[in-house]
Amino acid sequence: MVSPSFKPMRQLVVLLASAVACCGLAIAQSTDARSSRWHQRQGVAYLDQHNLARALDEFRSAVRLNPRDAASRDYLGVALAESGQPDQAVVEFQKSIDLSDSFAPPHFHLGLAYDRMGRSSDAIAEYEATLFREPGLLDARYALSAACWKRGDRAGAITLLRQVLRQHPPFAAEVHYNLGLELREQGELDEALRELKTAVEIEPHSPKFQAALGQALAERETPGAAVEALGKAVALAPNTAEYRYDLAEALRLRGDFDATQSEFQTTLKLDPRYPRAHRQLGVVLRQRGDYKAAVAQLEQAVTDDPQDAEARYALGSALLKLNDPERAIAQLSQAARLDPYDSGSRIALAGALRKVGRTQEAQEQMKRAQTIDELKANAGRSRVLLGSAADHLKKGEVDAALDELHQAVSLSPDYADAHLELARASMRKGAPPAEVIKILRRVIDLKPDEAQGHLELGLLLERTGAAEAAGELKRSLELAPSLIEAHRALGKMALAARDWATARSEFSAILAWDWNDRDARAELSIAQARQNHRSN
Structure with a gap:
């Protein structure tokens, strides 16, 4: 995609x-x-x-x-x-x-x-x-929405695009398109589809818009509608390999393997090195029982991208079907190395090892596969607990939330989102700042680019008077420019330090995002008055 x-x-x-x-x-x-x-x-x-x-x-x-x-x-x-x-x-x-x-x-x-x-x-x-x-x-x-997107600040980009649409821009179709893409990235698929459909209604002859709608429909598991939209994209731009590839994927979801094979082949005629096309054509050929042809495509895929774990797994599986366990072992071993959390490649590797009499190694791979599946089960359970804890917090049931969050981090110690929610719940419970700061530092250790973690750590450090607060707040803004509470805290710190120019800059930035923020406007007036007084 x-x-x-x-x-x-x-x-x-x-x-x-x-x-x-x-x-x-x-x-x-x-x-x-x-x-x-x-x-x-x-x-x-x-x-x-x-x-x-x-x-x-x-x-x-x-x-x-x-x-x-x-x-x-x-x-x-x-x-x-x-x-x-x-x-x-x-x-x-x-x-x-x-x-x-x-x-x-x-x-x-x-x-x-x-x-x-x-x-x-x-x-x-x-x-x-x-x-x-x-x-x-x-x-x-x-332009600011694009800059936020580049930084990974999806929430900021979405906010700005919605603000642009409220002003009825002459390029509305493009804005609806970009908003749809952002919402899809955020997992808001229903809203994304609404925006992409609007873009297509405004400009039905845009292959890019039709293709984006088709991709979202395929993700929504409506392959018939996806094929229709992607078919329109291909009709509008028949020599674009990207649209042919996406149409082939939608056809595969619909179970139309003849058409799927044909579209992947057309993709490769247009662009012989199109990413993943050889792999996906090989997968289709393997599903259809043409293992020799599948192997040829999959070997080309791993030649083009030696780091493609899925291609190596598919190639190893096809080689097993051709009764070539030694070559299968080589490919499946590489697949397991490249994607250590995929149990499927280890189970297939165990089968290949058993074929050549390497029973003990096969048992070891099965044990590793079982461990991986247990970790995945724990991760799934942790996500369920996190969702339940969030519901408890909305209802003000802090103790119940804390219990579930402690379970979540115990099951998945590296789950940064669970640690972040634990920090918030602990704060609401009245835990000592040092305890919450420790949890927030763990969040950042696990996920250094977690903007919200840097923000909340910076705000808490600022309350305790720690000098490093400003650094955390600035880092949060580097990652997510839309975090206006970081600007607010930095502005207040600048006011306290009588740094009027910095205070003006921070409160002005808030007003760029929200012109109606009365607190920021009041603080800005103070900074301007103090700076003017000093100048006079």
């Missing part, structure tokens, strides 16, 4: 009239100022025509005649960025911001430039700065 992806962000080109209005400049009606504005208008016209060389000349003339015009600096930065000169573009955007910090477009364009340069944290900060200054700027909100 295809991973979610966003189209490149639209480059926002601000028209002269709105640019001047936004930055509040009062351009003197001198000859130079009038000439500067004329060159600026010419530059915009060339930029619209994608004549970047002429646009650059015009914007440079505009800046030379009026070097304090923030809009001209911003336009020059846009033209430089589009010309493949991001470093020089960044300089111009920063100069535009220095001239008029309240002017939103250069913040947004600077964010785009940072994004292209791989400076994601700086890009996010600039998108937030843009939205604080101009909350209705759709392109900035959409």
Whole structure:
């Protein structure tokens, strides 16, 4: 299945009239100022025509005649960025911001430039700065959603995409599509299907949208509808191997092995090295009893990707059917090494070992398979306990929740989500902070990229006055920019330290996400007043 992806962000080109209005400049009606504005208008016209060389000349003339015009600096930065000169573009955007910090477009364009340069944290900060200054700027909100997706902040991306849709954007189909992909990643399949169906209704001739809908329908185990949607994607783009592959998988789910085989073969004609196509064709051939043909496909699969445990398992199983246990043992051993938590490959390996008289080794593999199955059973039980504990907590039954959470972490000591929920329940029970901090540190040891764990640890450390609190809160924001409570805590810490600039930055970031956050607005006013007082 295809991973979610966003189209490149639209480059926002601000028209002269709105640019001047936004930055509040009062351009003197001198000859130079009038000439500067004329060159600026010419530059915009060339930029619209994608004549970047002429646009650059015009914007440079505009800046030379009026070097304090923030809009001209911003336009020059846009033209430089589009010309493949991001470093020089960044300089111009920063100069535009220095001239008029309240002017939103250069913040947004600077964010785009940072994004292209791989400076994601700086890009996010600039998108937030843009939205604080101009909350209705759709392109900035959409760009921030993409940045959150790249960081793995699914909740943040979903929140932003829903905010974009409330503003009825002209590119609504694309937003519904991306929201559907995000919801599917989160396991919200019914909502994902609604969004993807909406995208298809708006743009029925988009093969990408049809394919995404088909994939979600296949995951929903409605293969008939999945085949229909993916068939439309293939009809719209018949030479796209990705859509052929996905159609083949949907046909396999429906049990139509003739059509499945044909589509996998077409996939490989279009792209002989398409990932997993040789493996899946081999699996189908094995299911149909054509073991020699299956082996040929599966051998190609492991040649293309030696780390593919599933291909090695399927190849070993096919070799066993051809009564070639020695080669089967080699492949199944590799499968077990590559995926140590798959009991199936060990059971098959035990069967191959018994065929060649290696009984003791076969028994050892069966014991390992049994241990793996027990671990999986414990993990399943732990998930059930975690769900039940969450229900108890909603009802205020903290003791019952704690009992089940202790059982869950006992069954699965490496289950980070259970430890995190245990920390929360312990906090509600009134456990000493040191005890909760210890549990939260265990969460982070098990899952270093658990943003919520860093946030909750940082908040608790801040309450106890620990110096490392700020580091944990900043780390949570690196992982999930949408965690506004981390911004709030950092802002309050900055206020206490009389670091007014940092306080302003943190509370402004909250307002970029939620313009109606009254507490953040009040704290921001305090920071601004204190900073202005110090400046005076």
